[in-house]
Amino acid sequence: MTPExxxxxxxxxxxxxxxxxxxxxxxxxxxxxxxxxxxxxxxxPASHAFPGPTSRNGTMFGPAxxxxxxxxxxxxxxxxxxxxxxxxxxxxxxxxxxxTHGLEEMRRRRGAVDERLLCSGPGRLTQALGITGxxxxxxxxxxxxxxxxxxxxxxxxxxxxxxxxxxxEMPWRYLLSGSPFVSRPLPxx
DNA sequence: TGCCCGATTAACT
DNA sequence: GTTAATCGGGCAA
Numbered sequence: 001m002t003p004e005x006x007x008x009x010x011x012x013x014x015x016x017x018x019x020x021x022x023x024x025x026x027x028x029x030x031x032x033x034x035x036x037x038x039x040x041x042x043x044x045p046a047s048h049a050f051p052g053p054t055s056r057n058g059t060m061f062g063p064a065x066x067x068x069x070x071x072x073x074x075x076x077x078x079x080x081x082x083x084x085x086x087x088x089x090x091x092x093x094x095x096x097x098x099x100t101h102g103l104e105e106m107r108r109r110r111g112a113v114d115e116r117l118l119c120s121g122p123g124r125l126t127q128a129l130g131i132t133g134x135x136x137x138x139x140x141x142x143x144x145x146x147x148x149x150x151x152x153x154x155x156x157x158x159x160x161x162x163x164x165x166x167x168x169e170m171p172w173r174y175l176l177s178g179s180p181f182v183s184r185p186l187p188x189x
Numbered sequence: 190t191g192c193c194c195g196a197t198t199a200a201c202t
Numbered sequence: 203g204t205t206a207a208t209c210g211g212g213c214a215a
């Protein structure tokens with residue numbers, strides 16, 4: 001792993017989740033800038049890793065820098081970046097991208113939709129990039145995946161997580177400040 | 190072996 | 203604002 005990536009993913013998930021905002025995620029040359037993430041720690045009741053390793057979440061207990069993909073509601077795929085020490089079982093849920101690469105490809109996969117709806121949600125993001133359960137366990141550093149560092153400083157905002165029923169009050173959702181590409185805006189301050 | 194439920198989305202009223 | 207679609211994991215029996 002590059003030192004740059006190691007610095008972001010090697011630490012606690014609560015540092016890794018905000019640190020990933022502003023990075024560019026590509027799958028087969030298609031993707032964009034990460035504008036929304038959520039942290040899922042191993043001792044978090046809302047995390048898949050909470051009950052311990054299973055056939056589904058095994059990737060979360062592997063080395064950092066890999067992709068954990070699972071099926072949600074029997075319909076959608078959701079993608080996470082595994083982080084922290086190996087065997088720790090924590091990950092960062094990728095919730096939204098600002099599309100920058102392969103816009104045509106994304107529109108083809110998602111149908112003709114507004115640009116800001118292409119990747120504004122965990123299920124939409126995977127559909128637009130073509131990520132499925134087959135890609136569970138792939139390294140973010142090797143093709144077809146790529147993770148590129150932000151060019152400059154990134155301003156990050158914090159909120160509560162979405163769509164979960166346990167520990168929903170924990171402020172472990174992170175957004176690129178002011179981005180119109182997030183899945184849901186922050187509640188009015 | 191069966192039942193319930195979810196880190197969601199899109200299409201309704 | 204509400205609800206159906208849809209399937210694998212986790213837990214009870």
